[in-house]
Amino acid sequence: MAGVEMDPELARNLFEEGATLVLLGVPEGTELGIDYKTWQVGPRFRGVKMIPPGLHFLHCSASNRQGQGGETGPRTGVFLCLKPRDVLLAHWDSTEEDLNFSASQNEEEVARVRAGLRDLDRFLGPYPYDVLRKWVSLTDRVTQEVVQNLQPLSGKICAFADVIPELSLPHTQDRVQQNLPRNDTECQSMKEGLERLPKMKLREGTELRFSEIPKQNYPEGATPAQITQCSMDLSYALNCLLERYYKQDPLKILGELQFAFVCFLIGNVYEGFEHWKQLLNLLCRSEDAIQRQRDLYLNLITVLFHQLGEIPPDFFVDIVSKDNFLTSTLQEFFMFASSPGVDHGLRKRAVKFKAHLTKKFRWDFEMDPDDCAPVVVELPEGVVQD
Structure with missing residues (x-):
């Protein structure tokens, strides 16, 4: 050392x-x-x-x-x-x-x-x-309270999940009673083989205790029009989360965002990355909240500025679809933040942040997504198309 x-x-x-x-x-x-x-x-x-x-x-x-x-x-x-x-x-x-x-x-x-x-x-x-x-x-927003609320009860952050079987079934008869395949028969297919594997669960006390992302984006009894609106603007779901976990101080959600990011970046916990993505998606796609929660979003930009400075530009690109989830998520945020109903200071900060990301990562936030556009396929050299 x-x-x-x-x-x-x-x-x-x-x-x-x-x-x-x-x-x-x-x-x-x-x-x-x-x-x-x-x-x-x-x-x-x-x-x-x-x-x-x-x-x-x-x-x-x-x-x-x-x-x-x-x-x-x-x-x-x-x-x-x-x-x-x-x-x-x-x-x-x-x-x-x-x-x-x-x-x-x-x-x-x-x-x-x-x-x-x-x-x-x-x-x-x-x-x-x-x-x-x-x-x-x-x-800077991860307080001792945030750590105590979110870390596993064991106090340890583990890169690999500590899992145990949901059921202890050491004997063939036990498996028969649970209607599971016997161990002494050959597998006839991959599906059958997977079914034979015991179902696993996290060992109690080792799981990270992140806020639960609402599974439903719209209120009970919502009309089709309201469901559509709440699917485009996630403010209802965000407000539900804030009301449940951060009612006294909505800015504390940024401490959870930082906690999840550090668990992934330094602790090597993939679950931290997934939760960071979900929180960020919720925050960036909430148009009404962006207009109402000026301080929250001014500070979100600062948090993201430091976080994105620690990762390589192509980290978020899916190797199959070539779709960078972060550019599409931030594209919606910048679009919402440019609305006339948004605080002037926040609009100005968002414009500067977008310019910074465009220059540093060469991400394109201006291109309109069009799922129906034709796909241009580049042929290898020497191949002649009929």
Whole structure:
């Protein structure tokens, strides 16, 4: 874990006020990181010092150093809300191949570690201050309350879902009673083979607790015209979500948007990406809300500006359809944001944001989508069409 050069005065302040993570027993070669930086642990590593107070994401991946190419396992992480001069203690759990913070509940052990920090200092790597600005820009709306509400009850963010069978059916007779195929017969088709696989569910306490996106975009008893309108303008569904989860402060939905994005970008949790897409779709396709929720959408643009700066331009392009979901979603947002009924400041900010994205990613927000347009097929060189 290499040191990071920083201003001496800043270093002194962080040494006095910064938090410390003492991480004992982490095997050499383990991939470990905090926030936006990742390292491979060396033989002398005992933790991280000079951590700025606030929200941080500690993550690690066990490494098979004997394996070909030093393969690493799936990433697991935990959000930490650190106070000035905090000392958190964790031991490596070789069975789970993860850090166990239960030692931080032992006040005597933590007190001994705190008293010996000077001796531990040479084994502690400094927080990578060069990534702090980027990290804060991605999480400035993720409060401790947001983390507590959305993270799994286990407290761990896992790249791979921890799943277990819905039913425990170890014996053939058990499967017969559930009308499932027997294990001792040959599969006659792919469908039959899939049916034999046990149905799985997430282990209780390991699932991310995101807000539930409304499955119905329109109110009960809506007329056909209202259903059509609510399908084109998702404001009703957005308002239902805000009323249920963020009634006191609608802007807190942006904290969930950031939380989902970080879970995907740094935690490698694909579910985070899917939820981020769904939330963004709901926000961008709500014409009435854009006119009424000025502050929400001004801040949404800021959040997206920082998020989209961290991903390659072609990331969102579907390899089959070549359709960039983000350009089509933002195209509707920019169209709604240009309406005369929208606040002048928001309209102006949206125009600047669209120009920025057009220049940086070369995304075309002006082309009218036309599903009925003919498809032009380019023939390979040397092929002559009759």
